[in-house]
Amino acid sequence: QVQLVESGGGVVQPGRSLRLSCAASGFTFTTHGMHWVRQAPGKGLEWVAVIWYDGSNQYYADSVKGRFTISRDNSKNTVYLQMNSLRAEDTAMYYCARDRGAGTTASPHDYWGQGTLVTVSS
Amino acid sequence: DIQMTQSPSTLSASVGDRVTITCRASQSISSWLAWYQQKPGKAPKLLIYKASSLESGVPSRFSGSGFGTEFTLTISSLQPDDFATYFCQQYDSYSQTFGQGTKLEIK
Numbered sequence: 001q002v003q004l005v006e007s008g009g010g011v012v013q014p015g016r017s018l019r020l021s022c023a024a025s026g027f028t029f030t031t032h033g034m035h036w037v038r039q040a041p042g043k044g045l046e047w048v049a050v051i052w053y054d055g056s057n058q059y060y061a062d063s064v065k066g067r068f069t070i071s072r073d074n075s076k077n078t079v080y081l082q083m084n085s086l087r088a089e090d091t092a093m094y095y096c097a098r099d100r101g102a103g104t105t106a107s108p109h110d111y112w113g114q115g116t117l118v119t120v121s122s
Numbered sequence: 123d124i125q126m127t128q129s130p131s132t133l134s135a136s137v138g139d140r141v142t143i144t145c146r147a148s149q150s151i152s153s154w155l156a157w158y159q160q161k162p163g164k165a166p167k168l169l170i171y172k173a174s175s176l177e178s179g180v181p182s183r184f185s186g187s188g189f190g191t192e193f194t195l196t197i198s199s200l201q202p203d204d205f206a207t208y209f210c211q212q213y214d215s216y217s218q219t220f221g222q223g224t225k226l227e228i229k
Contacts, residue, residue: 035218044209044220044221044222044223045158045166045209045211045220045223046220047211047217047218047219047220050216050218059216059217061217062123062217095165095166100171106154106213106214106215106216106218107171107213108156108168108171108172108211108213109156109158109166109168109211110168110171110177112165112166112167113165114164114165115165
């Protein structure tokens, strides 16, 4: 069965960096785009970034562009989110989610991990 | 960015009721709309994609409709397991956006 397991969250000071990981299993990782979606405490969902199945293209929400980088290692079935210059408003549960397709055209997210919590606080 | 507006924000209903949630897009998104269900402390779950296609394994009491800028999610006969928060999502563009959510509460 499809599994997505996020890790790497924690408490970090403003301005510092953090790298999240999402380990995938139960499907052919190299044929699916992957997303990061976040949810601030008690708030709605915010799409963060997507990476194509082969890693050749990435797209970001304006709120994180220039600070966050999504990448993937298809040999390890893992997608990453490098978060730099963190701000208090980046505090959220971060979910990785599988794109129904290759990521080359927008598609819904058909499987989600359980999330990893990032808290940005001094 | 395309803005998604859901209504109502909160909905109180009883088991067996028929309920409808509306999602409006700030510009046309054709049929590129999904609906998700989220329960407290859990990840969202895909219910409907392409506005009206039922995801595999989702009960048939859930249905979606709409095109362009106005969409609806209908639950034909509420079950106890359906009390949750529902989000719409447009995926017409890479910069995907979600509605603010509708919390479905027990009356």
